Amino acid sequence: MNKVSVSEVVDGLGVSKYTFKIYFLIGLALIFAGYNYMIVAYTMPQMAQEWALTKIQTGSLSSWSILGLLFGGLSAGVISDKIGRKKAFTIFVLVYSLLTFPVYYVQDFETFALLRVLGGIGFGGCIPIAITMMSESAPTKNRGYFSASIMAFYVLGWVVAGIVAIYIVPVYGWRVCYLVGGIPALYALVLITALPESTHWLLGKGREKEAIDLIKRMEIAAKGQASEWIPDTLIAPPPPKKVGVSALFSPEFRKATIALWVIYFMGSVVIYGINGWLPTLLVGKGYGLVKGYSFAVLQNVFGMVGSLVTGYVADKIGRRTNVIFGWIFTAVAILLLGFATNQWQVVICGMLVGMAMNWGLSGTQPLLAEGYPTEFRNTGVSSAQAFGRVGGFMGPIVAGFVQQMGVGFTGLFIFFAIPAVIASFIAFFMIDETKGRSIESIGRIKA
Numbered sequence: 001m002n003k004v005s006v007s008e009v010v011d012g013l014g015v016s017k018y019t020f021k022i023y024f025l026i027g028l029a030l031i032f033a034g035y036n037y038m039i040v041a042y043t044m045p046q047m048a049q050e051w052a053l054t055k056i057q058t059g060s061l062s063s064w065s066i067l068g069l070l071f072g073g074l075s076a077g078v079i080s081d082k083i084g085r086k087k088a089f090t091i092f093v094l095v096y097s098l099l100t101f102p103v104y105y106v107q108d109f110e111t112f113a114l115l116r117v118l119g120g121i122g123f124g125g126c127i128p129i130a131i132t133m134m135s136e137s138a139p140t141k142n143r144g145y146f147s148a149s150i151m152a153f154y155v156l157g158w159v160v161a162g163i164v165a166i167y168i169v170p171v172y173g174w175r176v177c178y179l180v181g182g183i184p185a186l187y188a189l190v191l192i193t194a195l196p197e198s199t200h201w202l203l204g205k206g207r208e209k210e211a212i213d214l215i216k217r218m219e220i221a222a223k224g225q226a227s228e229w230i231p232d233t234l235i236a237p238p239p240p241k242k243v244g245v246s247a248l249f250s251p252e253f254r255k256a257t258i259a260l261w262v263i264y265f266m267g268s269v270v271i272y273g274i275n276g277w278l279p280t281l282l283v284g285k286g287y288g289l290v291k292g293y294s295f296a297v298l299q300n301v302f303g304m305v306g307s308l309v310t311g312y313v314a315d316k317i318g319r320r321t322n323v324i325f326g327w328i329f330t331a332v333a334i335l336l337l338g339f340a341t342n343q344w345q346v347v348i349c350g351m352l353v354g355m356a357m358n359w360g361l362s363g364t365q366p367l368l369a370e371g372y373p374t375e376f377r378n379t380g381v382s383s384a385q386a387f388g389r390v391g392g393f394m395g396p397i398v399a400g401f402v403q404q405m406g407v408g409f410t411g412l413f414i415f416f417a418i419p420a421v422i423a424s425f426i427a428f429f430m431i432d433e434t435k436g437r438s439i440e441s442i443g444r445i446k447a
Contacts, residue, residue, distance in 0.1 A: 016222035027153035033052035034157020042165035043174035059400030062276030066392040070121020073386030076125035077379030096122025101182025128382035135369035136200040143265035150309030151362040162297035259430035264388030266419035267361040273395025300355035306359035326360035338413025370434035
């Protein structure tokens with residue numbers, strides 16, 4: 001048998017039941033993660049009233065978990081590049097589950113903030129590992145779709161959070177929503193037994209026999225039988241000169257790192273700021289709890305559409321063009337929502353905002369995974385996302401400060417449009433195209 005790379009094998013098999021097995025196993029964990037993150041947005045009004053919080057404190061309710069996302073993202077890359085994608089992913093699922101349900105018993109703002117920071121470490125670890133695993137599991141021509149659309153599951157979790165809150169909060173109170181957030185701890189048992197490890201990671205660690213075993217499982221899933229494989233058949237790409245965080249700022253990767261960090265920072269200001277505040281803003285505009293929450297849920301439904309479509313478009317027109325368009329689309333949609341004057345305008349513009357900002361941020365995911373080689377790919381993905389979480393942490397708090405300045409509903413959304421414009425400019429001037437390149441070649445040649 002001739003020597004081949006893992007990408008050549010995966011590309012030859014195409015999308016199969018094996019691909020979708022990984023996709024949906026990871027996706028379900030992201031639904032839970034999305035629920036546990038977003039449920040705070042739907043319980044903010046009740047907590048703010050119960051604890052007599054200021055606008056800035058209320059905004060920070062969403063920000064504490066983002067601070068945890070920062071720490072989780074920083075640690076996820078190093079951990080998963082060292083112990084494997086599967087083990088690390090399972091650990092982070094346990095973390096966010098086991099640190100969400102105790103919020104049911106919290107009686108003050110400070111304890112809530114601590115638990116959200118610690119639980120946020122789990123969210124922050126899961127997301128970059130999910131994107132990395134999908135980029136390493138999908139065929140080259142479909143990689144953009146799978147690595148971007150996996151975020152649709154995370155947004156679906158936001159939708160589930162809104163639906164659960166609509167039915168639970170008025171009847172049972174806000175605390176029960178956090179008990180539900182502990183359920184994913186049981187799902188971690190499914191992941192540790194059913195989720196395959198990344199074949200690229202195994203080969204990169206010199207574990208060719210295990211990599212071949214997984215390839216045989218891919219072949220059986222795709223064509224019903226496995227080929228005969230012998231040792232030293234798989235080609236492992238030459239290791240990079242540097243690995244880890246220091247490699248991200250080496251001459252070969254410095255430009256990409258800076259661009260990706262800034263885009264993700266700006267995108268996180270937009271998406272976490274708007275999602276953290278929108279339910280409360282709509283209730284404040286007089287739409288009532290159920291109607292205001294329903295509008296926010298509808299926005300996130302269209303956010304799922306944006307996450308699903310952006311990867312497909314990226315595979316067709318290229319990652320760079322798609323991201324530029326996504327953030328321009330986002331800025332326009334945000335401004336339209338800011339100037340909406342009646343219920344139907346709010347609904348329609350809210351749906352556009354949900355689709356657009358998730359189009360932009362999910363469309364950035366393939367660029368993160370395709371910016372670095374396997375040896376430190378997840379370090380690169382998680383570091384960019386961790387830096388972005390600083391923007392996500394600041395977004396809701398700064399939005400609270402902007403509101404206290406008296407700018408009103410319209411002024412707040414003008415503020416949110418600015419970082420979207422900046423993200424599109426950075427993509428235009430600093431991002432290089434990666435469409436069509438095999439996963440082995442990524443990061444091995446100077447952009």
